[in-house]
Amino acid sequence: MFSSLRVRNYRLFAAGQVVSNTGTWMQRIAQDWLVLSLTGSSAAVGITTALQFLPMLLLGLYGGVIADRYPKRQLLLMSQAAMGLTGLALAALTLSGHVQVWHVYVTALLLGLVTVVDNPVRQAFVVEMVGQADLRNAVSLNSANFQSARLVGPAVAGVLISAVGSGWAFLLNGLSFAAPIAALLLMRTAELHPAVTAPRGKGQLREGLRHVAERPELIWPIVLVGFIGTFGFNFPIWLTAFVNDVFHADASTYGLLNTLMAAGSLAGALLAARRGSSRFRLLVGAALLFGLLEIAAALAPSFWFFALLLVPIGMCGLTINVTANSGIQLASDPALRGRVMSLFMMVFMGGTPLGAPLVGWITDAYGPRVGFLAGGAVSLLAAAGVGLALTRAVGVRLRVDLRRGHQHVVFVPRRRTTEESAGESAGDSAGNAAGGSPGGSAERVAAPAA
Known part of the structure; x- marks a missing residue:
C-alpha cells in the first residue's frame, strides 16, 4: 500500500503536499462560505468555482505543452510560490475588512491561471520521482494525501470561520505553500527519472489530441471524467445549499459534511493503492454507483442519512479519479504524457465553468434536492453510455x-x-x-x- 514512500524524493514531496493540501482545503471551505455570506446566493458560489476552473478549460492544453517542454521541478517551484501569494493576498483583503465578492472572483481566476501549469506538471512529475513500476501506487497515495488533508482542513476551517472569521484560514493557506517549496528544494536531482522533454515545434497540441483520439483506452475514460467532473462534482454548491437552506446550520456543519466525504475518499484512495491494476470495469462500475448514490443523497429524508451517504460518494468519486488517472498515464506515450494529462485535467476540472453556473442556477431556482439529483442523473447516464462504448471498443458484451x-x-x-x-x-x-x-x-x- 505504501511502496512509493521508499523513494526519498517522493517522501519529501508527499510531506510537503499534505501541509499544502490542508491549507488548500481550509481556503476552499472559507472561500465558499465567504461568498455565500457576502451574497446569499448559491449561484455566486458557482460563479466563484467556475472562475477558478475557467482557465483550465480555455488554456489547459497549453499547460500540457509547457509540462512536456520544460523541467518539471523548476516549474513546480514557481507555481507553488504563486499559489501561496494568492492565498496571502486574499487574507490581507479579508483581515483588513475590505474584501468584496469581486475580490474573491479575481483571486479565484488568478489561482486558476496558475493551476493551468501546476496541475499537469504535478501529475507528470510523479513518474519522474518513482519510475514506472511505482506509478500507480504513487498516484493513489497522492489522492490519499489530498483526502487526508481534506479530513483536517474543513474541520479546522469551520472552527476558524466560526471563531475568528475566514481571513485566518486564507492566511494559513498562503503560509502552507512553504512546505512543498522546501520539499522541492531538498530533493536529490540525481535520483530523479528525467523524462524526455519535447523541443519547440509546430503542431504539438494537435499531436497530443491525435494521440488520445486514436486510442479508445484514453479517449473514453477522459469523456467519462469530463461528464462527472462537469455535472457530478459540484459539491461546494450542493453542500452549502443543503446546510443553509435544508438543514439551516452553520459553517461548522459544512466542514463536518466535507470531512465525512473526505473520510470516504481517503478509504477509496488507500484501497486503490493496494490494487495492482486499473480496470475499465472498475472505472465504469464506480461511476454508476456514484450517480446512484448522489440521487439517493438528494432524496435523503434526514440530516444524518444525507451525511452518511457522503462517505460512499467520496469513496466512489476517488476511485473514479485514481483509476482513470493511473490508467491514462500508463497508457500514454511518455513523450506526450504532459499533454495527455493536461487534457484529462482540462475536461475533469475545466468542465466546472460550464457545469457550476448551471447547477448553481438549478439549485437556486428549484432547490438543493433537485440540483443534486440532476448531477447524479447525468453522472449515471454518462457512466452507462461510456460503459457501452468501452465494451464495443474491446470487443466484449455484458x-x-x-x-x-x-x-x-x-x-x-x-x-x-x-x-x-x-x-x-x-x-x-x-x-x-x-x-x-x-x-x-x-x-x-x-x-x-x-
Missing part, C-alpha cells in the same frame, strides 16, 4: 444469466457481424502485406481492459 449456479453478470466476446468480419479480414490482409501485425489496435485496447 451477459446476464440469472440461473442458479451460474455467474450472473459476465463479459463475453461480442459476436461480430458479417460486415465486421469481412472488414477485419481485409484489414489483416493489408497489414500482413505491409509487414505489420494483424489486429494491433485491438491488442492495444484489450491489454489495459483485461
Whole structure:
C-alpha cells in the first residue's frame, strides 16, 4: 500500500503536499462560505468555482505543452510560490475588512491561471520521482494525501470561520505553500527519472489530441471524467445549499459534511493503492454507483442519512479519479504524457465553468434536492453510455444469466457481424502485406481492459 514512500524524493514531496493540501482545503471551505455570506446566493458560489476552473478549460492544453517542454521541478517551484501569494493576498483583503465578492472572483481566476501549469506538471512529475513500476501506487497515495488533508482542513476551517472569521484560514493557506517549496528544494536531482522533454515545434497540441483520439483506452475514460467532473462534482454548491437552506446550520456543519466525504475518499484512495491494476470495469462500475448514490443523497429524508451517504460518494468519486488517472498515464506515450494529462485535467476540472453556473442556477431556482439529483442523473447516464462504448471498443458484451449456479453478470466476446468480419479480414490482409501485425489496435485496447 505504501511502496512509493521508499523513494526519498517522493517522501519529501508527499510531506510537503499534505501541509499544502490542508491549507488548500481550509481556503476552499472559507472561500465558499465567504461568498455565500457576502451574497446569499448559491449561484455566486458557482460563479466563484467556475472562475477558478475557467482557465483550465480555455488554456489547459497549453499547460500540457509547457509540462512536456520544460523541467518539471523548476516549474513546480514557481507555481507553488504563486499559489501561496494568492492565498496571502486574499487574507490581507479579508483581515483588513475590505474584501468584496469581486475580490474573491479575481483571486479565484488568478489561482486558476496558475493551476493551468501546476496541475499537469504535478501529475507528470510523479513518474519522474518513482519510475514506472511505482506509478500507480504513487498516484493513489497522492489522492490519499489530498483526502487526508481534506479530513483536517474543513474541520479546522469551520472552527476558524466560526471563531475568528475566514481571513485566518486564507492566511494559513498562503503560509502552507512553504512546505512543498522546501520539499522541492531538498530533493536529490540525481535520483530523479528525467523524462524526455519535447523541443519547440509546430503542431504539438494537435499531436497530443491525435494521440488520445486514436486510442479508445484514453479517449473514453477522459469523456467519462469530463461528464462527472462537469455535472457530478459540484459539491461546494450542493453542500452549502443543503446546510443553509435544508438543514439551516452553520459553517461548522459544512466542514463536518466535507470531512465525512473526505473520510470516504481517503478509504477509496488507500484501497486503490493496494490494487495492482486499473480496470475499465472498475472505472465504469464506480461511476454508476456514484450517480446512484448522489440521487439517493438528494432524496435523503434526514440530516444524518444525507451525511452518511457522503462517505460512499467520496469513496466512489476517488476511485473514479485514481483509476482513470493511473490508467491514462500508463497508457500514454511518455513523450506526450504532459499533454495527455493536461487534457484529462482540462475536461475533469475545466468542465466546472460550464457545469457550476448551471447547477448553481438549478439549485437556486428549484432547490438543493433537485440540483443534486440532476448531477447524479447525468453522472449515471454518462457512466452507462461510456460503459457501452468501452465494451464495443474491446470487443466484449455484458451477459446476464440469472440461473442458479451460474455467474450472473459476465463479459463475453461480442459476436461480430458479417460486415465486421469481412472488414477485419481485409484489414489483416493489408497489414500482413505491409509487414505489420494483424489486429494491433485491438491488442492495444484489450491489454489495459483485461
